[in-house]
Amino acid sequence: MRSEDNDEGPAKPRTRGAGLLACRRGAAIVEFAFIAAPLFAILIAICQVGVVFLAQQELESAVEKSARMLLTGAVQKGGLKQEQFTTKVCGGLTALFTCTQLIVDLQTASAFASVDTSAPVLTYDSSGNVTNSWKFQTGGVGSVLVLRVIYQFPVVGGPLGFNLANLPNGKRLLMATAVFQVEPYS
Numbered sequence: 001m002r003s004e005d006n007d008e009g010p011a012k013p014r015t016r017g018a019g020l021l022a023c024r025r026g027a028a029i030v031e032f033a034f035i036a037a038p039l040f041a042i043l044i045a046i047c048q049v050g051v052v053f054l055a056q057q058e059l060e061s062a063v064e065k066s067a068r069m070l071l072t073g074a075v076q077k078g079g080l081k082q083e084q085f086t087t088k089v090c091g092g093l094t095a096l097f098t099c100t101q102l103i104v105d106l107q108t109a110s111a112f113a114s115v116d117t118s119a120p121v122l123t124y125d126s127s128g129n130v131t132n133s134w135k136f137q138t139g140g141v142g143s144v145l146v147l148r149v150i151y152q153f154p155v156v157g158g159p160l161g162f163n164l165a166n167l168p169n170g171k172r173l174l175m176a177t178a179v180f181q182v183e184p185y186s
Contacts, residue, residue, distance in 0.1 A: 045162045048155065052164055052172060055096045055153055059176040062092035063149045067178035070106070070145055073185030075138055082106075082136035089149055096153075103150040105134040108143050109179075115146050117177045122152075128169050139182055147178045 066089045069075050075085060082104060090099035109115045123131045130152075139145050152171040157163040164172050 041158065041162065044158050048158055048162075048164060051096070052153065052155065052174075055151075056174050056176075058093055058096060059149060059151060059174050062089050063147060063176035063178050065092050066149070067145075067147050067180055070138065070147065071180050071183055073141070073182060076140065076182075077185065080138075082134075085136070097151060101152060103130065103132075103134060104136065105146075105148040105150065106137055107135045107146045108137045108139045109146055110144070112144055112179065112181075115144065115179050117146065117148070117179065119173060119175055120148070120150065122167065122173070124169065141182055141184050143182045145178075145180055145182060147180075148175060149177075150175045 066085070069085075069088065080088070085106075086102055086104045087099070089104060090097070090102055093099070093102075105120070120132060125131050137145075151174045152167060152169070153174045155164045155170070155172045157165070157170075167173050
């Protein structure tokens with residue numbers, strides 16, 4: 001009996017195509033290549049959404065602490081100006097924010113029913129800087145105050161068209177608002 005013969009008869013020569021189909025070496029890397037782009041896109045999107053949510057929460061916390069200073073009359077008694085108050089707000093923020101880009105808008109309202117807490121429409125100059133004018137009205141005892149702190153957060157366009165930007169300059173508008181009535185202080 002010859003060595004090529006087996007129970008099924010003589011050995012048949014393999015064609016090149018059949019050999020490639022039978023080979024399983026490298027199958028895992030090829031299968032991973034099919035799912036790699038969507039997988040990395042999802043991971044990048046999750047990270048970016050997480051950073052934006054973290055930044056929004058930090059802004060909310062800083063506004064809450066800053067509003068407390070207005071609520072108790074510390075800002076009014078101290079005679080703080082808008083720049084000084086903005087520095088106090090910025091003190092409650094982390095490295096995710098650039099203090100010079102922080103916008104503070106403080107207005108008085110006649111009553112809670114007349115308060116406008118909507119996002120402002122930002123206007124820009126030719127360099128992309130915001131040109132809106134912002135108020136800083138600290139009010140007195142019993143005044144209804146609306147504190148809005150606005151920040152243009154830089155975001156990066158993600159893969160597969162994922163983008164969190166909601167401003168024409170490619171950034172995301174983050175805004176935290178506090179509406180309160182100033183307590184009696186002496």
